[in-house]
Amino acid sequence: MDGGRPSAKRRAKLPARRVNLHASILRYLAEISRLGSIRRASATLNVASSAINRQVLRLEREFGVRVFDRLPSGMRLTPAGELLLQHVRATLQGFDHLLAEVDGLQGIHSGHVRIAAVDSLLVDLIPRALEEVSRRYPVVTFSALAAAPASVLAGVASGDAEIGLTFVVPTTLTLQLVASAPAPLGCVMSPTHPLAKRTSLRFADLDPHHVTLQNDSLPLAVDSKDEFAAFRARAMARFTSNSVEFQRGILRSGLAVACLTRLGFRREIAAGDLVWVPLASPQLRALEIGLFVPQRRTLSPAAGLVVTTLTRHLQRLAEDGA
Numbered sequence: 001m002d003g004g005r006p007s008a009k010r011r012a013k014l015p016a017r018r019v020n021l022h023a024s025i026l027r028y029l030a031e032i033s034r035l036g037s038i039r040r041a042s043a044t045l046n047v048a049s050s051a052i053n054r055q056v057l058r059l060e061r062e063f064g065v066r067v068f069d070r071l072p073s074g075m076r077l078t079p080a081g082e083l084l085l086q087h088v089r090a091t092l093q094g095f096d097h098l099l100a101e102v103d104g105l106q107g108i109h110s111g112h113v114r115i116a117a118v119d120s121l122l123v124d125l126i127p128r129a130l131e132e133v134s135r136r137y138p139v140v141t142f143s144a145l146a147a148a149p150a151s152v153l154a155g156v157a158s159g160d161a162e163i164g165l166t167f168v169v170p171t172t173l174t175l176q177l178v179a180s181a182p183a184p185l186g187c188v189m190s191p192t193h194p195l196a197k198r199t200s201l202r203f204a205d206l207d208p209h210h211v212t213l214q215n216d217s218l219p220l221a222v223d224s225k226d227e228f229a230a231f232r233a234r235a236m237a238r239f240t241s242n243s244v245e246f247q248r249g250i251l252r253s254g255l256a257v258a259c260l261t262r263l264g265f266r267r268e269i270a271a272g273d274l275v276w277v278p279l280a281s282p283q284l285r286a287l288e289i290g291l292f293v294p295q296r297r298t299l300s301p302a303a304g305l306v307v308t309t310l311t312r313h314l315q316r317l318a319e320d321g322a
Contacts, residue, residue: 024319025055026088029067032056033085036074046124048270051320111302112141116161119146119214119244120264121289125317126165129309140302148215148242156292162303163310168290176295178307181317183261185284187277188247188269190254196275203231203279212239212247212256227281231259248274263289263317289314 024047031041032052042049060067067081077085117126122144130142147155152166157174168180187201195201195209213232238256241247244264250256251265251274259279268274278285291310293299299307 024316025059026091028052028055029059029081029085029088032068032075033077033081036076038075042270046128046267046270047320048266055319108137108140108301108305110139111300112143113163113300113303113306114161115142115144115163115165115306116147116152116155117144117165118149118152118167118289119242120261121165122146123244123264124266125263125313126310129306129313133306133309137302137305140305142306153292156294159294159297162293162299163307164292165289165310166292168288171292174295175292178291178293179311179314180288180290181314183263183287183289184278185259185261185281185287186279187257188251188260188262188265189257189275189277190252191272191275192254193257193275195257195277198277200280201277203227203281206231206235206257206259209236210238210256211235212241212250212258213237214244214247214258214260215240215242228259228284261287261289289317 027045028041028047031044032038035041035044038049038052038056041047042052045052056067063080063084065080066078067084068075069078115126126144130144133140134142145155145161147166149166149169152161152164153169153171153175155161156164157172164175167183168177171177187195187206189196193209195205198205213235239246239250247258247260248265248268251258252268262269262276265274265276269276291307291314293303293307
């Protein structure tokens, strides 16, 4: 690959290339260019450096040229990268203009949005989405309540909540799954823990170690399965809690291991303060977090906007590998 400006022959081919420019990679390119390194962009975007680097390498493969020169002093755009960045900036500006036009059509001047979600999503995902909405609509108010997975679905079905985020399970016709993202179950622990260097774990590997269990943390469809239920019954549960914040403190102390998704600990994992090791169970690796709304009730304009914003954030999670 040539890091310089493409030749005339190569330029003739570029329009025919299927370059997959998702919203996430547009943000990544802009931040890397602005800050000069993937590490700094990772800290700003709160996305793991490995995920950003993976997307950049994929883009370079699809585009057929290097976008950045990797120098000892940091990342520098190649001439081809400069051209691409112009497209990125124009695309992002056009998207902002589109949002402004949609805002005018929606006429959202007030509203209160009620959200129910599993606790881990209230740590990062939902606050980021609501911050985005709040900046554009200062008059909209929100209530976001933590609930057990089954209670989230029940709350949306009953009308206590307009939006629910929980594990994806088969539901009744009263609920609609709008979007989802992978949320595999694994083991969260301190980087100093004896199991922290493993690439995969079985429940039997945890038997000699203290664990911290989270009450009602999984949907019944998963929790009732023999393998996980048997582990919970025999585990050396030194701590039990339904609070992600409590679990965070225990895990960082190195006192125990927890079987959880990464979603409530993405910042700590990206910073190296905690480690997440996947479980070998195919069923638990296939878990997903879903965004549910009522099937037969029309959402308020404010709630519809929140659904659109949360959907975009879930898509980013899916692109980043959650």
